Each structure stands twice: as C-alpha cells, then as structure tokens.
Amino acid sequence: MPDVNATAGPLGGLDPIAGAAQHPGVALVAGSAGVIGAHAAAEYARVPGWTVRGAARRAQPDVPWQPLPADLSTADGAREGLAGARDTTHLVFAAYVERGDERQQIEDNTALLRHTLDALADAPLRHVTLYQGGKAYGAHLPGFRTPARESDPRLLVPNFYYAQEDLLRAEAARRGFGVTLLRPEGVVGYATGNPMNILTVVAVHAAISRELGLPLRFPGSRAAAEALYQVTDAELLARATVWAGSAPAADGEVFNVTNGDQFRWAHAYAAIARHLGMEHDEPQDFPLTSVMPMHAETWSRMVERHGLVPTPYEHLVGWAFGDFLFHSGFDNVSSTVKVRRAGFGECLDSVDRFCELLDRLAERGVVPAAR
Known part of the structure; x- marks a missing residue:
C-alpha cells in the first residue's frame, strides 16, 4: 500500500521518490542520451543523497548527472566505459539499438544488457529496472488484445524483450538483486x-x-x-522508475505504465x-x-x-x-490497475x-x- 504520510508529487498523487530519499544509493542509467534514459537520470538526480551517472555513446553536455562515455555493444567497451561505476546499487537499463532484422534485433539488444551486467559483476547491485513496451503484447500486430494486462501470455512471435527479461531474471536469481520491468507505450518527451x-x-x-x-x-x-x-509521459515514467527502484511492492514485478487515459x-x-x-x-x-x-x-x-x-x-x-x-x-490500451495497486498512482x-x-x-x- 502507498505511504499515507508521503508528500504530493509534481505530477499529482503521492510522491514516489520519498522511498528513494530514505535509502539513497548510486544509480547508473544505461542509455542516458535517449528520451527515457535522460528523464530517468534527471529524476534520480533530483533525489537527495543519490549519486547518479549516465552511460551513453553520444555526448551528454550540460546534464545534472555524471556522464560516462561507453559503448555497451561490446564487452570491452562496456567494461572500460563502466569502470568508474563499480559502486552502482541501482541500474536503470534504457539502452537500445534498432535493427531491421528481428533475429539481429534480439541478439544485439540482449548483448547490450549482458555486457552491462558483466561489467557490473562486482558492483553491489540492489535493483535493476528494465524497460519493455507494448510489443510484448503484440501492439505492433493486428489482433492486439485490449486492455493488455501484465498477466497476458507471451507471443509466439520472437521479441528481444523476452530474451532480455530471461537473462535479467536469471542474473538476479544468481546474484541476489531485485528486478522491475516497466512497460510504457508511445513515450512522449x-x-x-x-x-x-x-x-x-x-x-x-x-x-x-x-x-x-x-x-x-x-x-x-x-x-x-x-x-x-x-502514451506515456517521459517524466511520469521517470518517476515510476525511481519508485520501482525502492518500493518493495515493485520487486520482481512487471508493470504497465501509461498516463492512465x-x-x-x-x-x-x-x-x-x-x-x-x-x-x-x-x-x-x-x-x-x-x-x-x-x-x-x-x-x-x-x-x-x-x-x-x-x-x-x-x-x-x-x-x-x-x-x-x-x-x-x-x-x-493497457491496464494500469496493477501499478496503482502497488503504490504508483500518478496520471x-x-x-x-x-x-x-x-x-x-x-x-x-x-x-x-x-x-
């Protein structure tokens, strides 16, 4: 249940960063030059007591976090680029590469996550947030069942979301960190x-x-x-990200996160x-x-x-x-009932x-x- 003593957030509802402020850590946002990653890094930077770094291949000028030039597409690039982030407690994984071939899309995006996790093998990770999207339900295919719910089965159609999730859950079970998967749709930012x-x-x-x-x-x-x-507002998604990193109710869960309308x-x-x-x-x-x-x-x-x-x-x-x-x-249309019940109710x-x-x-x- 949400904390009834929490303060109101800027987008309405209870303030989801209150829990993060009580237990500060070191956040690393992979893909911090993108829309989702940049907003997530900026939101973590707002939380008192947190150290925030952002890893990206592109330049990140004038940002309120520590930029790390890193090419996560290779194991060496990830290891070298993330050498200064081995104290990371919270990984937010927003890195992504677009490929025309589905098989290559799966291989390359799964490799990004694998290289990042391997580079942080000695880090004191407490939590990893991974983003998916409506394609997990078939939003890119005719016959998309609505409202989509987190309990809906996977599709027969291959998808890199599934491969990344399987890898992440296996690593979490082996290394003992928490995991939350967020599914926005049509991110606006x-x-x-x-x-x-x-x-x-x-x-x-x-x-x-x-x-x-x-x-x-x-x-x-x-x-x-x-x-x-x-659609999902990028600022709202960023606040959901910070909430998920510290909320016990988010551990191990998948949540649809949209504006709610x-x-x-x-x-x-x-x-x-x-x-x-x-x-x-x-x-x-x-x-x-x-x-x-x-x-x-x-x-x-x-x-x-x-x-x-x-x-x-x-x-x-x-x-x-x-x-x-x-x-x-x-x-x-995706149902957002689950995330509201868990404690994140912004809309x-x-x-x-x-x-x-x-x-x-x-x-x-x-x-x-x-x-």
Whole structure:
C-alpha cells in the first residue's frame, strides 16, 4: 500500500521518490542520451543523497548527472566505459539499438544488457529496472488484445524483450538483486538528437504546416485517427522508475505504465491545432517518410529565421516512427490497475500534456513559438 504520510508529487498523487530519499544509493542509467534514459537520470538526480551517472555513446553536455562515455555493444567497451561505476546499487537499463532484422534485433539488444551486467559483476547491485513496451503484447500486430494486462501470455512471435527479461531474471536469481520491468507505450518527451519520439513528429509536422499556411491535418489513416491510443509521459515514467527502484511492492514485478487515459488522434490533433492557433482539417493519409524530408529546406529557413537549435533535420524527427503509429488502425490500451495497486498512482491528461510539451519545445528553441 502507498505511504499515507508521503508528500504530493509534481505530477499529482503521492510522491514516489520519498522511498528513494530514505535509502539513497548510486544509480547508473544505461542509455542516458535517449528520451527515457535522460528523464530517468534527471529524476534520480533530483533525489537527495543519490549519486547518479549516465552511460551513453553520444555526448551528454550540460546534464545534472555524471556522464560516462561507453559503448555497451561490446564487452570491452562496456567494461572500460563502466569502470568508474563499480559502486552502482541501482541500474536503470534504457539502452537500445534498432535493427531491421528481428533475429539481429534480439541478439544485439540482449548483448547490450549482458555486457552491462558483466561489467557490473562486482558492483553491489540492489535493483535493476528494465524497460519493455507494448510489443510484448503484440501492439505492433493486428489482433492486439485490449486492455493488455501484465498477466497476458507471451507471443509466439520472437521479441528481444523476452530474451532480455530471461537473462535479467536469471542474473538476479544468481546474484541476489531485485528486478522491475516497466512497460510504457508511445513515450512522449524530448532528448536532443533522439528522433524516435512522437512528440517531435507532431511538433515539426505542425510547425511546417503553419509555416506553409496550411491547416493541421492528422497525417495517417482514418482507422488510426479514430482508434483509441495511449502514451506515456517521459517524466511520469521517470518517476515510476525511481519508485520501482525502492518500493518493495515493485520487486520482481512487471508493470504497465501509461498516463492512465486514452485518446483518439482525430480529437488530439484538433485540440493541438486550437492550442497552436491553427486551422484544423480532416485527416489526410500520406507517408511521412517520403513527404516530410522534401521540406528539409523549409525547415532550414525556419531554423535560421527563428534562431532555433540547429539540430540536423534527419536527427530531429523519426518520420518512420510516426508512420508506424499513425497507421495502427486498432485500439491500443493497457491496464494500469496493477501499478496503482502497488503504490504508483500518478496520471496525466495526455492531450493537455501534448500541448504543454509543445510549448516547452518552443521555449527551448526546438520549434518556433506558435504565437
């Protein structure tokens, strides 16, 4: 049960970092340059008494944690890069590599975890948090059963989530540390140079449409526009991560972690258009991957005129990720009852949060201000 004496958290509900503050440790976030990892590292850095390090291949400038350059794809790279993290008590594993071939996807992502655990063989590990996602339930396949529950059986279709989980649980049993697996869906947040992010897809698509004097249209199928969808705010997921690392009720468990609501893209795009002061029109199905790169020069002019952060266009947005989500014409809903019962009850209105985060991107100079 949640601690009734805990203080309120910034996203509502009881403060999930209270337990972490009572038992400080040393957190290592693998993949801290990504959206999930960066937010997890930042959240741990907020907790009094914690030492926080972040391991990544890409540069991590101006971060509130100790950056560790590390290539976890090889055993030597992990051992050398994590040599300064052998006092780690809490590992947050958010490292990921994208591969087109499923077999290679499984091998390479499992190797990332294996190399990291091996490099921390002498560390006093107390807990490891591993992220999965809706693909564990078949969210990428037709016939996805909703609402998805943590007790649902695995699929026959191979998935690197399963291989990583099996490896982690075996190591936990052998070495005696705790484990929690978190399953977000459609993580919404921002990390510089990380294009696999639906927030930047929406933000840049809207900004270019406004620049060209066009109304905002949902750029996907009508089925996807009307299906129920869910997202996970990166800040909410980070707070769930800190909670899981210290909550006895989280040990050994798998939890769905979403904002706790669902929405339809058709309604979300209409609300986003109103928020940005744009006209809105009916959905218009077209492939983002082939159309939006043709607007690279338009974006370059916008960057110069508005003084935006000069992130390379191809590193700013993952249009293929947008095409995948915007053409999933079936409901995507996960139950969050289990994590609430265990003690993490934070929730957000997803459409309101999209609007807040779009404003934040404009404040940071990632996209032009709407007004």
